[in-house]
Amino acid sequence: MKLRLTADMLVDEVLERVETLSGQKLRACYQCGRCSAGCPVVEEMDIIPSEVIRLLQLGQVDEVLSSKTIWICASCLQCASRCPKGVEFSSICDALRAIVLRTRLATPKIDADGLTRVMMSDAPQMGVVGALRKLNG
C-alpha cells in the first residue's frame, strides 16, 4: 500500500465541508486513539474512529465516505466525552453521513423493505425516529 501525498490532496472542498458541518478541527487530533479504545461498536467497524480522522487528515475523503464505520456509530458520545483534544468523532460521523445522504452518494441506509420492518417492529418510537434521522437523513 502506498499513498503519494501532495499538498493539493490536503485542501479539499469536501474536507472543509466535514470540518464546517461537524464543527471539529481535524488537525487538532493527535491520534492517541482513545475514541477507538472506548468505542462500544468498534468491533463492527471496517475503519476505527481514530483512523477515520487520520484518513481525513491525509485527505482520503472518498475512502472514509464509503466506509461501513460511519453507519455503525450509535452516537453514544463516549469518544467525544473522553477525547483529550476535544475532537468529537461522533460529530464528524454525523457530518460524514450528512454529506453522503445530502449529495446522494448512497441511498438511505434503511431501504423500503427495512422501513416496513422498522415500522412493524416493537422498538420504541424514539428508536425508530432516531434511526431514520441518523441513517436516512
Added chain:
Amino acid sequence: MGERIGVFVCHCGTNIAGVVDVKRVAEELADYPGVAYSTDYTYMCSDPGQNLVKDAIKKHKLTGVIVAACSPTLHEATFRRAGTAAGMNQYQVEIANIREQCSWVHRDNKEAATEKAIRTIKIMVEKARLDEALDPISVPMTPRALVVGGGIAGIQAALDIANAGHEVVLVEKSASIGGHMAQLSETFPTLDCSQCIMTPKMVEVAQHPKVKLMTYSEVDDVSGYVGNFKVRIRKKAAYVNRDVCTGCGLCIEKCPATTPSEFDEQLADRKAIYTPFPQAVPNKPVLDAEHCTYFLKDGKCGICAKVCPLDCIDYEQKDEFIDFEVGAIVVATGYDLYPIENLGEYGGGKYPDVVTSLQFERMLSASGPTGGEILRPSDGEVPKEVVFLTCCGSRDTESHLPYCSKICCMYLTKHAMLYKHNVHEGQAYVFYMDVRTGGKGYEEFYTRAAEEDDVLYIRGKVSKIFEEDGKVMVWGVDTLSGKKIEIAADMAVLGLATIPNQSAAKLANMLKIHADEWGFLSEAHPKLRPVESLTPGFYLAGSAQGPKDIPESVAQASAAASKVAALFAETEYHREPIIAVIDEDTCAGCRVCVSVCPYDAAEFDDEKKVARIKEAICEGCGVCIAACPSGSAQQKNLTDEQLYKMVSAALEV
C-alpha cells in the same frame, strides 16, 4: 535650552538598515531641537560603535544620548556602561527601539518604517531632554538565604549556597527532608538506588555548619525586598522535644494508633507518632495529633510519654514562630501527582489494583511496604501482566492538563523494566502516545526496556479501566495496527501528571511571585533567566517551576545557588532609581498612594502629614502615580511633563 543630545542610529547589519533608511533618519534628527550630534553606524554595539558614542559625548559635550537600535532588554546596559565610561550619567542614556518594534515588523513598508523610526527617536529625544542624572539606590545585603522545600532541589541549593560560605535556612514542611526522591526505588537511566545517592546528601545538609535545618516547619510570612527580607517560620507543634530526642524509636514502637502512611503512599500504615521513613533526617519523630489517641480521646493513652526515656513528649507544645532576616529566597517546593480521583474512567481510585506511579515506586523500593516485591494490593499475589499508562491527565487540553509532564515516559519505562527484573515471567505493557526520551542515555534506556526486557509498547491511549473477574480490564487501542486492544491485566500503573505542590500556590501568593495558570512558578525569562523569578531576590529550583527529572532539578538548584552566591558577593545591592517620588510641597496627605501600593513602599509621615516613598522597596510600578489626585507622585525620569512631551512628539503636535 541647553540640552545637547546625541543620536546614534544603528544599522544592525541589514536588520534595521534593510528596511529603515538610516541615513535619512540620522539626517532628519540632526535638525531636531536639542540634538547636537547625529550619526549612523553598522553595528553600534561593537567596540568601534561604542567608541563612536564615547568620543561624541566628549567631543560634542553631550548632555544626553539616544541609541536607536534593538530592544533595551538587549543593549541598554551596554550603552549605559559606555556612557558612564565617557563621564555621562547612565540614566541619561536612552534606547529608541527601531528594530523589534519597527524594522522587523514593517518589512513590507520601508517608507512608513523610516517615518516610524524617526518619530520613535524624537520621542526619546524629548524624554532625554528632561532626564535627570540619577544614582542607583544602594541597599544593604543580608548574606543569608532561605530555601523553601527539602527535596533534592532544596537540598542541593542549600548545600551549594552553604559551601559558598553563606548561611542558609532550609525549611521543610514534613517531618523529614528528602522529598519525593526519597520515595523512589531506583532512578533512570542508570538504575542507581535513589536512597543510596540521596541519604548522604540529606545527612550532609543537616550537618552543615552553615545550614539551619527546620523540618516540620512552614513559611508563615515574608516581607521586605531583595537583600532585606524578613521571614517568619512557623515551627509546627511536634509534641516532641526534638532537640532532646535521640530518635530511639521506643515511642513509635509502642504507639497503638495507626493511619495510612503518606510516605508509603497509603500502601502501609504508620503510627500516630512517627518518622516518615527509617532513614529520615532528622531521625526524630513527630506526633500527628489528628490521629493520636491522646488527642482524640481526651488524654486517654499517653503511652509515648510513659515510655520515652528522656521525657521528650510534650502534649502541651504549641506552634512556634521564628524570625529570620535573609537576602535571597530559593523556592523549591516540588510537585504532587495529579489526583487519581480526577480520572473516573480509570476508576478514580476505587480499584486497589490500579495504582499511582508513586505507589508503584514504593512497591519497587527495597525499604517499601512489600520489601521490594511486586504484589497486588488486592490479594498480595504476584501480578503476571501489568499495564503501564502514560499521559494520565497530561496532554489533555479538554478535561485535564494541557502540558507534557515530561518525566512519565521515562519513569514508566523504568517501572516496566524493574517489574520485569522482579517478575521474570511477567509481561509488561506500556500504552504511550509518544515515548519522549530527551535526556542523556534516555533513548538507550528505552531501547533496553523494549528489546532486552521485552516490554511491549502499544501506541494508544487507554479509554477505560475496570475490574472484572478479579482482573483489571484495560480498554486500549493500538493505533499502529488499527485495532482496539483489550487486556485482562493483574495490575495497572497510572503515570499521573505532575502538578505543582498544592501548598506552593498559597506560598507563591504570599511571596508575590508569579506562577502560570497551572501553578508552576514563572521564570524571569524562559531562556536567558530560567532560575530567577521576576520579583528580585527570588530564585526557582526543581519541579516547582515545571516538571523535571532529578538531573535537571539538581542542575537548576545549583544554578539558583550560584545566582544567590553572586548576589551575596556584594555587600550592597543596587537598584534602579526609576521609582516614584512624592513632592511634599503639593502632597495633600490623602494617603491614596499608601492604600494602592502593592509593595507597601508608600508610607505616611504623621508629623509632616505627607506621604513618602521608601526608596529601597519601591518597584516603580507607577500605581501610586496614576492614583495620586494632585499629581504629587511622579516617576523619576518619567514625569508627567516628560510623558506629555513624548506623546506630543509621537503625535507631532
Added chain:
Amino acid sequence: MKIPYYPGCTLHERARDFDDSARECAMALGVELEELPVWTCCGAVYPLVTDSVMDILAGVRNLSYASRLGDKVVTLCSFCYNVLKRCNNVMRDDAEKREKVNLFLRADTESREKIESYTLEDYEGQLEVLHYIEMLRDVVGYDKVASAVTKRLEGLKVAPYYGCMLLRPKKEMKFDDPEQPTIFENLLEVLGCDVVDFPMKTECCGGFQVVNDEELAVSCSQNIVVSALKREADIIVTTCPLCRYNLDRHQERMAERVDGFTSVPVIYFTQLLGVALGIDKEHLDFTDNSVDPINVLAEKSLL
C-alpha cells in the same frame, strides 16, 4: 406542587408503563406532573451537525409551549431530556440560531392561529430542563422521598444503568460526573436497595442502531447485562425506553451467546420507586417486560 411535564412520544405509546408509574410516584410525593396541553415529538436525536436549524425546531417548539406553564420542564425519557436540554442550551447561548429558530416559530404561529387557541412565543432558553431524577433530588428532595417510602427495598440488589444520553456530552448535560455518576445510586440508597456498582453503567446499549442492526444492539446490551449479572444484580433499572428495550428484549439471544447466562429483569426506575412508595403493582404496570420482574420482586416479598 405542579410541574410542567413533557412526556414525549414513546411514553405515550410503547412506554406507557414508564409514564404511568412516574405519574403515580409523583402524585404520592405531592407533585402533579402537568402535561403540556400541546406538544410534539422532540426529534429523538439531537443533530450533531452545525447547520441544524430545522432539526432543532421541534425541540424548541416544545420548550416554547412549556415556557407558558412555568420556569421548569420535567421529562423522563433520556433521549427527550438530551434533546430538550441541548435545544435549550443552544437557544440560550447561540444568538444567531436563536433568531433563526424564532423566525420559524413565528411562521408556525401564523399558520396555526386558526386552529389553535394559543400562539408560540419567541424562546430564549429561559427554562430549566429537569430530568425526573433531578426533580426528585432538587425539587422534591431525597429526604422527602425517604420519608414517603413505605416499603424499604432491603436485600434487593439493584444495578442502576445510566446509558449515554443523561451524561453526554458532559459539558452540555452537566447531569453528573460523566465517568462515575452517583445521582441514581443515591436515589436507590434512599429506597433501601443494595446498590450494585457495575462498570458498564455508562456504556452504550446500541441505541437506535437496533432498528438497523439488531446484532450490534445485542452485543452492546449483552456487555451491560452480563456485567450487572456478574455482580449478582437481581434487577436492572433504567431511565430510558430504548435502553430498557435493548437490555430487556434481547436476553434470549444473549442466552444463546453466553454460557451460563441467567436472565435479569430490566425495569424503569419509576416502577421500582413505586414499589418502595407502596403503590399498587397494577398501577406500576409490569406487563411489558420480556423478563418478568414480578417473580424477583415477589421473592424478596416486595410485592
